[in-house]
Amino acid sequence: MHESERFHDLLFEVSNEHRHRILLLLQDKAMRTTELARETGLNNPEIRRHISRLHEIDLIQRDVEGYYSLTPYGEASLKLFQEIKFISRNSDYFKSHSVTGLPPRFLKQIGKLMSASRLSSPIEYIRQTQNLLKEAYEHAWIMVDQFPVNLLPTMVEAIDRGVKIRIIEPRDRVLEPDLSALTSEESKAYGRTSSTPLYEQRMLVGVPVQLYFSGSQSVIAFPDPDGVYDYTGFASTEENALEWCNDLFNHHWTASEPRPLTPELIKLKRSRLKSVAGQVAAVEGRNDPGTDPQTIQDAVDNYEEVVLKGTFNLGASSISLKKSVKIRGEGRENGVPQTVIYKKGWSFPFRQFTGVFENDANDTDITIENIHFSDFNCTSIWFTGTNHCNSLKVLDNRVTVLTGYGRGITYASFGDFLHGFLIEGVGKGGVLVKGNHIDLAEGGIWRGATNRGGLEENPEYRPDLFNHEYFVGFGIAVNACSGKVEILNNVVRNANGRGIAVSHHSESSEVIIRENVVESEVYGSYPFSSRESGAGILAQTGLGEKNIPGFRVCIERNRIRLEKLNYSGILVLGPVTEGSSKLQGGIIRGNSIHFKSGYEGIHVRKCDGFDVVDNKISGEAYYGIRLSGRKKAGEQDQRALNNLIEGNDLEDLRIREPDDYSENHADGRRFAGSPAGSTTAHVWLDKFSEKNVVKIKKDENVIDEGKDNELVWINV
Secondary structure, rough: OOOOHHHHHHHHHHHHHHHHHHHHHHHOOOOOOOHHHHHHOOHHHHHHHHHHHHHHHHEEOOOOOOOOEEOHHHHHHHHHHHHHHHHHHHHHHHHOOOOOOOHHHHHEEEEEEOOEEEEEOOOHHHHHHHHHHHHHHOOEEOOOOOOOHHHHHHHHHHHHOOOOOEEEEOOOOOOOOOOHHOHHHHHHHHHHHHHHOOEEEEOOOOOOOOEEEEEOOOEEOOOOEEEOOOOOOEEEOHHHHHHHHHHHHHHHHOOOOOOOOOOOEEEOOHHHHOOOEEEEEEEEEOOOOOHHHHHOOOOOOOHHEEEOEEEEEEOOOOOEOOOOOOEEOOOOOEEOOEEEEOOOOOOOOOOOOEEEEEEEEOOOOOEEEEEEEEEOOEEEEEEEEOOOOEEEEEOEEEEEEOOOOOEEOOOOOOOOEEEEEEEOOOOOOOEEOOOOOEEEEOOOOOOOOOOOOOHHOOOOOOOOOOHHHEEEEEEEEOOOOHHHEEOOEEEEOOOOOOEEEOOOOOOOOOEEEEOHHHHHHHHHOOOOOOOOOOEEEEEEEEOOOOOOOOOOOEEOOOOOEEEOOOEEEEEOOOOOOOOOOOEEEOOOOOOEEEEEEEEEEEEEEOOOOOEEOOOOOEEEEEEEEOOOOOOOOOEOOOOOOOOEEOOOOOOOOOOOOOOOOHOOOOOOOOOEOOOOOOOOEEEOOOOOOEEOEEEEEEOOOEEEEEEEEEEEEEEO
């Protein structure tokens, strides 16, 4: 048979609606003739005739049991017809809209848009693009024939949420709106998009479609044969369509060229500096401690926004922030900020706390964004409780030191404390710490601890912290704030004291710790070695001071992985001193915690009304989940009351058998005690727990020393 005859036979046979229906049914599963007849509504002679024709041209095959299925040739043909089916289904649209500008491989896969909904009017199309940007979570990719001025406010809102926006525009058309025609609000909004590394623009000779893509939604429009858009097209949330749109955008992004920044960037000359509201200062590092600190200081003192480019060596100096300012680095490579700031020249030990950036004024609004802090002592960003700024955003920075040794401030026998970020006293404007990557022991040679001759594996061993034998690392510490605190999507590595710690916040403060990654490959140490030394995440009323209020905390969907000894996963602790309040009504939900050899997964102490639900704890530990309290202190009830433990996955958690360490500390506080010694369990409710509800599986063991706790055993 001639090849053209095979092609025509294929088109002819598949063009029949019954035979096409049979192929679609066999695409899902093999069937006999009786089942095919029932599904299609055809009688037996009709179904046999159609099957015979499909079998004759090798689209289907029959096995020895009488089941028909597609041949590989049939499967391939049916998939390729998806593209034609999509075009033909929307023939009224494509008779006036062109797909010829698409790269061939995308045109051949256009059937992936099969499930997309038609947008038949410009109003409907614009509404869909606005919704896409409003609901974008991580990024929004845009390819358009001209800048979408109507979406400027929505784009700014997305950027303020931390959404990354990329936009491709044609080289031979207007690459930006007519600034003289914009309202003052539109002009301000456009300046916002053009002054953040979250926003990137590129140019292309021509764009084949209008495309909006957010990862969960897509909107696409095709031009007419003359390249003009009427703002009608298709929208989809289906996986195949999203994959096709994402690949199409990235294909053109790779082929496009960067365009220069729009705002006028002012090259700083110290002798001619003036305060210019609304303008941007561009500062290029010289890697020179003699000039770099003063150049940055001049910029932040005189401009509302400062763009830092290159490498800056601050020596032993710090940058003092005395007014509202946005400081951002320029560019990223492989996800790492290309702007680098580091400190050298300080000598160890030291007793005066210091940072790279320090707050030195009240009621300021500060943003620090897209900077790589590659070396420093004490901390990279330090906002003190003495000077209360109104709001602080710390976004997409990278913090790395080779080791924590010799960089922490010395607190004698409590050791040397090193922080990635130390933030205190921010006001009603709130704190947003998002998208940062912190590693306090990046150098592989320094992982673990100094050579103790194997003693590091013994939890009873105490390093000589007075003589700096080990350091205590905090990744992100946010304390004593009165507004909303959000710690989102950060990576914290090798913070051996606390990965993320929050404490002392006002009653008005809501603390959200969500979707962070906390990992460690160094031994836990806060402020000494013991099984409970380090913690992935800590929330605490306060420590030391009296009359500290409680605050509401939500710890949700974080991933904690601790590969060395002496760690707990999540600790939520109530008052330490008399008169301070409990944490109440909090949430610990959907977190994943894994230990090599840990102490406890989740511990809620002297707190009420917490929901500890849907967490996964794996690896090895003495306890999976603990509720504990203390007896009344004066008028204050310090018991653990009315908490809920439900839906937690402890299947992959191996409960450690009692050992010498647990036997030596079976005091009812660190380890549960029994006449035979210490006991370990999936869940431990101590004697000061009351009226808590615990729902666990039948094969999990519980130590209930409390009063009126409700244990619900669930069959799985």
